[in-house]
Amino acid sequence: MAVTEDKHKNIEALEEATIRFAGDSGDGMQLTGGQFTNATAIVGNDLSTLPDYPAEIRAPAGSLAGVSGFQIHFSSKEIYTPGDILDVLVAMNPAALKANLKDLKPGGMLIVNTNAFNETNLKKVNYTSNPLEDAALQSKYKVFGIEISRLTQLALEGSSLSAKHVDRTKNLFALGLMCWLYTRPMEKTIEWLNQKFKDKPDILDANLKVLKAGYHFGETTEVFISSYKIDQAKIKPGKYRNITGNEATVLGLIAASKKAGITPLLGSYPITPASDILHELAKYKQFGFRTFQAEDEIAAIGVALGASFAGGLGITTTSGPGVCLKSEFINLAIKTELPLVICDIQRGGPSTGLPTKTEQSDLLQAMFGRNGDSPIPIVSASTPGDCFEAVFEAVRIAIKYMTPVFFLSDGYIANGSEPWEIPDANKLPNIEVKFRKEKEGFSSYLRDEKTLARPWAIPGTPGLEHVLTGIETEVTTGKINYDPANHDAMVKIRAKKIENIENDIPDIKPVFGGEKGDLLILGWGSTYGSICAATELLIASGHKVANAHLRYLNPFPKNLGAFLKNYKKVLIPEINMGQMNMLIRAKYLVDSQGLNIVAGKPLKVNSITEAAESLLK
């Protein structure tokens, strides 16, 4: 296409950039961001994204509540986060400006759709005057007021589309302009539009026209002095694709069930931000992946547990409020010792909380949120791509140890994306499934000496008929038993079985920094990127700092206690009020300190370096 030929006036090389598209939730900002991301991935930059959208499907147009944003950080170096502050903000209306301006760095580029700055829209967000006319704004940022709506209309003059439809394509003008500004190729977007609107030629035509108009505008107008390029990042050689955490979770579940050779069944009830896993898995029926959209959260885990009893791989996906409802069933799975994978894509709580925002506050719920002593393994993912391996591990542990396992992800990594090195399917470990067949010597709770797992004897196997129950049962026979000594023994066996998994997981070691030092920054889950970036900065400024990241939250790696003692101080940044910190302090009697910012957003690198520096003083 002619539009991607190099017609740039003056190209300035940059190392990295962070930009955010912001507009009304009906403005197509997620789509614009997604397409810009694809183009950036093709260029070979390292990247990290942060979609940020409201819980309301369509909040009132032009309101602050309705602002939807998509942030992307891309670089010629390896990067770990979607960026703390913005180099560029694209604001499609006054609400988007008001909600996002605070994140734009002084001197940063502000691109606004001036047509949306009319009296009605200004009033909706309590601007008494047009902020674009404010001299302070003009001097603080590089402001580019562009008549995006009008230019879109002009590009489509004579089109058969209604005014409303015409206006809807203005996000593609912004996309085209940004593609020009950062020298991104548009082929993939054009291909994508061709596919999406193949049956609607007039809409396709309009979208292509507007996209190109945006690109050409950058090229021909005198507004922009230069455009920018960011070289390919030097990342590990391999084959890559861009992936979100939910997509990686889906692939991990399919790969693990294939490697185990049993039929997977996902029981799920729609809930943000986990629903995409259900949508995606529903597309893989050719792999024998069975998805069951149940009538509620409880039924969803019930069908999954029934599937496991019958010899399938039971999986349920949800978020915190769903975990609340599932807890009685999780305990039944613990008591009956059946494999089950519970994927909790955490969001802001308590109660309905912040459905579309991220948080790490379900850790203690996963750990303890049930009646009785009910130990359960917990595996967490640290980046979008890491969801693949982490959920694969959850499946492996569930089957090998005959236990339900929590897989913790969160809204940030579930919807955020990064380039992901595609694993070699042949090198994935096999997951051995041992269905009991022999009648001789069978007892439903006769355990494997090493793993303490009970036998998996599935209905349909002659001679192994037995009944599972939530009532306490005798240590070996699995028959109902209320004897006090037997209960004490069973409680301890259940604990021991989970504790033993520490022998089957890797030791913890530093990600950055040395084996000993003044400060260890210990993290888990989606804080990985911010902690790594902060640690690199701290090391570069001469501090003896290291960071380590926990994937296995229960049981902890065997060496964790000794490892923590190699550092004078321990900082645990979390997007909760200190849940991991509580577990670490309780188990290892270490005086670790928390950094707790619970704002529904990923932690900023800056917040971590500040907290670390104050501890290092």
Add this chain to the structure above:
Amino acid sequence: MATLEQPKYTKADFESANDVRWCPGCGDYAILSAVQSVMPTLGIPKEKFVFVSGIGCSSRFPHYMNCYGFHTIHGRALTVASGVKSINPDLSVWVVTGDGDGLSIGGNHTMHAIRRNQDLKILLFNNKIYGLTKGQYSPTSELGKKTKSTPMGSIDNPINPVSLAIASGATFVARTIDKNVKHMMEIFKEAAAHKGTAFIEIYQNCLIFNDNAFVDYTEKEVKDDHSVYLTSGKPLVYGKESDKAIKLNGFSAQSTGAKNGDLKNALIHDPTVKDKALAYVLGQMGVENPELPVAFGVLRKVEEPTYQDRLLDQEKQALSKKPNASIEDILNAGDTWVVS
């Protein structure tokens, strides 16, 4: 030609070694015995039966069967059973529940398992009381019922289990009673042969907390005037002297004479009618309008594809569109690039 020998079972093969711990004289014993008697006649290998239950007196049932069983949590048996059947449609899955378990705490799942036409056999023991928690009113207890939790009488309207099942689209709905073992066995056999959800309400006497709840249908003197037994193709005749019949008047059932010429007005039973209205009218008799007899037998029996049929059908379709799909393919799907 060699023929596959079906294993020959006796009732004893389905009896577990566990002591049965229901109260002496409980109606549950008769139901258990009827189920154990029917199992050997079904031609299904013993290891293919699965009994799933929730919580309550009735839900101890799986422990007394020598079969695969899962005694789950309160109200949720149908969800577990749906999962079992969805992984292995070849199994014969029976759900044992009660009026509290299946209609109160688990009411939601009852509606949804039924509407999906899961190929499950649901035995709902209705004793109109909470037995295991020692005598509170249940969702089927009658208005005004005095119990521990309703000293002045219940102010809740009761639900009629078969009405809920029919409204939810159950493809097989029947009612039977613990004291009529022969009838129970016939119904269980017919339910086992049905492909799809079979919902069976079993009137069951709790002699500790709600004794005599069903005497109208069990006592020799009165039972014939209060019950009508349904037989496909036969008129609905009842009464001690077989002198009464049921006829339809619009959407209502009415009692009429059955002697002389009156019999020609009687309703001829046909459970295969697709329209749910007729089964609904039959299910209401005697329960919501006490002057009429309660109908025992199969109220509705229609054929529809089961959930499992549709599940496997979609799987087949997906496989024919994308045969030989591999993990490599999906891992490498979409836009990829190579860094060298």
